[in-house]
Amino acid sequence: MSIDILLVNPVFLSQNEAERDLMSPYIPLGLLYLAAFLREQGYQVEIFDGTFQEGDRDFIAALEEFSPGAVGITALKPNADQVLHLAAIAKRYSDFVIVGGPDPTLSPDFYLHDPSIDLVVHHEGELSLAEVLGAREEHDQPAYALGDMPGIAYLGQDGELVVNPRRDYLLDLDLLPPPARDLVDIDKYLEVWRAQNGYASLSISVSRGCPYGCKWCAESVHGQDFRIRSVENVVAEVKLLMETYQIDRLRLVDDVDGLDAQWIADWAAVAEQEQAVLPFEALYEVERQDIPMLDIRDSL
Ligand code: B12
Ligand code: SF4
Numbered sequence: 001m002s003i004d005i006l007l008v009n010p011v012f013l014s015q016n017e018a019e020r021d022l023m024s025p026y027i028p029l030g031l032l033y034l035a036a037f038l039r040e041q042g043y044q045v046e047i048f049d050g051t052f053q054e055g056d057r058d059f060i061a062a063l064e065e066f067s068p069g070a071v072g073i074t075a076l077k078p079n080a081d082q083v084l085h086l087a088a089i090a091k092r093y094s095d096f097v098i099v100g101g102p103d104p105t106l107s108p109d110f111y112l113h114d115p116s117i118d119l120v121v122h123h124e125g126e127l128s129l130a131e132v133l134g135a136r137e138e139h140d141q142p143a144y145a146l147g148d149m150p151g152i153a154y155l156g157q158d159g160e161l162v163v164n165p166r167r168d169y170l171l172d173l174d175l176l177p178p179p180a181r182d183l184v185d186i187d188k189y190l191e192v193w194r195a196q197n198g199y200a201s202l203s204i205s206v207s208r209g210c211p212y213g214c215k216w217c218a219e220s221v222h223g224q225d226f227r228i229r230s231v232e233n234v235v236a237e238v239k240l241l242m243e244t245y246q247i248d249r250l251r252l253v254d255d256v257d258g259l260d261a262q263w264i265a266d267w268a269a270v271a272e273q274e275q276a277v278l279p280f281e282a283l284y285e286v287e288r289q290d291i292p293m294l295d296i297r298d299s300l
Pocket of ligand 2: 210211212213214217220255256285
């Protein structure tokens with residue numbers, strides 16, 4: 001079997017004491033968005049989700065099974081060393097190793113100076129990764145052959161760092177297919193949640209971007225343009241999650257929620273109408289005193 005790309009979540013609970021203590025694992029939603037989008041474009045995609053795996057041997061087994069044309073690893077700052085370690089393994093099985101996510105967006109140079117990594121995809125990944133795979137279908141060349149394609153970074157022919165400008169953000173989030181949750185072991189996540197916390201929670205993203213622009217967040221993946229899905233689109237996903245997985249709670253993973261009071265009121269109304277009401281947790285900006293979220297949530 002040979003697939004176009006293997007997307008990799010490098011976090012192994014078995015090797016991560018802090019996450020193991022918490023035991024509230026969340027699916028790698030960013031990778032699942034990428035996988036769904038690529039599948040829609042006709043690419044063959046699989047996910048190696050380290051969460052419940054033991055270690056390198058499992059990763060090697062996946063690389064041998066799928067024989068991927070490219071490997072794409074998601075990276076957060078605390079996992080950077082593990083990302084480099086897995087990239088070195090991946091490079092033995094695949095010509096093209098890509099990293100993306102919050103940390104490569106902030107520090108592309110750190111990753112590109114590692115010999116196993118060919119390309120960084122920075123900021124939002126769906127359109128950029130699809131374009132990279134499309135370009136490589138046509139010519140099997142080094143990363144610098146991708147030229148001035150937006151949203152990527154690589155080392156040029158003389159080893160210099162090239163960071164192309166960010167790609168425009170996706171404005172209509174309703175156009176994105178729902179995350180490819182079928183590619184990870186959701187039953188295992190929910191089993192752990194129920195055993196550990198007494199209820200099962202799954203994550204969902206209803207918006208992207210945050211307008212506040214705090215200094216330390218300036219190079220955040222989804223930027224300052226706040227974009228939100230339609231309430232109907234969100235309610236349809238929640239309903240599907242309730243019916244398919246019988247979950248008890250939601251976690252909203254957005255940068256910031258509660259900015260649009262009317263949207264929240266509309267969400268509550270449509271959720272009640274469609275019997276898609278669930279308790280949820282979300283992040284919102286502490287300075288805001290006018291957010292009606294708590295009142296509305298209590299009324300559900
Ligand atoms: C939910 C969340 C969590 C959850 C779940 C994480 C998970 N399994 O997904 C929990 C609570 C576990 C968590 C933990 C931590 N988190 Co956190 N988390 C988030 C949060 C709020 C949302 C992530 C998300 O799902 N976004 C939605 C999806 C659609 O976007 P995305 O993941 O960014 O993916 C897109 C792009 O990044 C890109 N992309 C991502 N991966 C890849 C890979 C490839 C190959 C390509 C091409 C593209 C690509 O394409 C995707 C689609 O557009 C973000 C902030 C934010 N809003 O993004 C912080 C954030 C990711 N977390 C952060 C941090 C620091 C942490 C912790 C270290 C906190 C702590 N001190 O413990 C831990 C580390 C956990 C670990 N061991 O990895 C930082 C990372 C900063 C950095 N430079 O790395 C962020 C950015 C918050 C911030 N602004 O500081 N987190
Ligand atoms: S409010 Fe939060 S998400 Fe928004 S810019 Fe500030 S730190 Fe980043």
